[in-house]
Amino acid sequence: MTETSRREFLCQAxxxxxxxxxxxxxxxxxxADKPKRxxxxxxxxxxxxxxxxxxxxxxxxxxxxxxxRDELGMKLIDFNTRWLESFDEKYVRRVRETAExxxxxxxxxxxxxxxxxxxxxxxRDRQEAMTSARKxxxxxxxxGARWIRFPIPQPVADTRTRLSLRIANWRPLPNDTxxxxxxxxxxx
Numbered sequence: 001m002t003e004t005s006r007r008e009f010l011c012q013a014x015x016x017x018x019x020x021x022x023x024x025x026x027x028x029x030x031x032a033d034k035p036k037r038x039x040x041x042x043x044x045x046x047x048x049x050x051x052x053x054x055x056x057x058x059x060x061x062x063x064x065x066x067x068x069r070d071e072l073g074m075k076l077i078d079f080n081t082r083w084l085e086s087f088d089e090k091y092v093r094r095v096r097e098t099a100e101x102x103x104x105x106x107x108x109x110x111x112x113x114x115x116x117x118x119x120x121x122x123x124r125d126r127q128e129a130m131t132s133a134r135k136x137x138x139x140x141x142x143x144g145a146r147w148i149r150f151p152i153p154q155p156v157a158d159t160r161t162r163l164s165l166r167i168a169n170w171r172p173l174p175n176d177t178x179x180x181x182x183x184x185x186x187x188x
Contacts (some may be wrong), residue, residue, distance in 0.1 A: 044076030044107055047083055054083055060093045061085065065102035075103055079143065080110040087135055092142040099143075108147045109140040119149070 013107065042154055047067050059067055061083045068074050077099065085091065115136065116129025125176040140148040 006143075021146055028032070039076065039107070043074055043075050044078055047080055048078075051087075060102055061143045062098050065099040065104040068104055069102045076107065077106050078108055078110070079106045079145065080112040081136070082112045083137075084139070087139050089138075089142060096143050106143045106145045108149060109136070109143060109145045110149045111136055111151060114157050116182040 047054070047064065050059060050064075064083065065077065068077055084095065096106070115132040117125055118129045118133060120126040120129060136150075137148060
């Protein structure tokens with residue numbers, strides 16, 4: 001068995017999960033309906049630093065792009081799910097249109113809320129999490145994000161073994177999907 005670093009393993013496992021979800025949907029998720037913009041020389045902003053403004057309704061997903069453009073002089077928004085009031089397609093499209101009207105766009109979507117356990121032993125719980133993950137991938141695509149980041153639980157003693165068993169059946173994403181996935185280990 002070949003040794004891999006934890007980071008390599010997590011990237012492979014997460015990419016496999018996205019590939020499995022895309023395959024289950026019957027198509028590969030693409031980043032956006034429009035051609036990709038070049039990010040060369042573009043400075044972006046992460047919405048995680050505006051938690052106070054979001055929680056106190058000073059800014060919303062619909063007012064954020066104009067703020068990023070006018071107050072920060074930036075275009076690229078590193079977005080997280082807590083900013084979205086809903087995952088409804090009509091609302092998400094409106095958020096994207098608002099960003100485009102402000103000359104901004106979303107680089108990625110960070111899943112910053114609990115949506116289920118993709119590694120649950122219980123098949124029903126795991127399937128519910130997969131359904132939620134599929135919806136989140138659709139949301140990222142509607143926003144025009146280039147990638148999505150799912151948090152995964154802090155590894156426990158048997159996690160690597162469980163993930164190793166599942167990764168054997170996963171396929172990497174084709175290079176032409178225009179969509180990528182990253183992971184971040186979270187505590188608890």
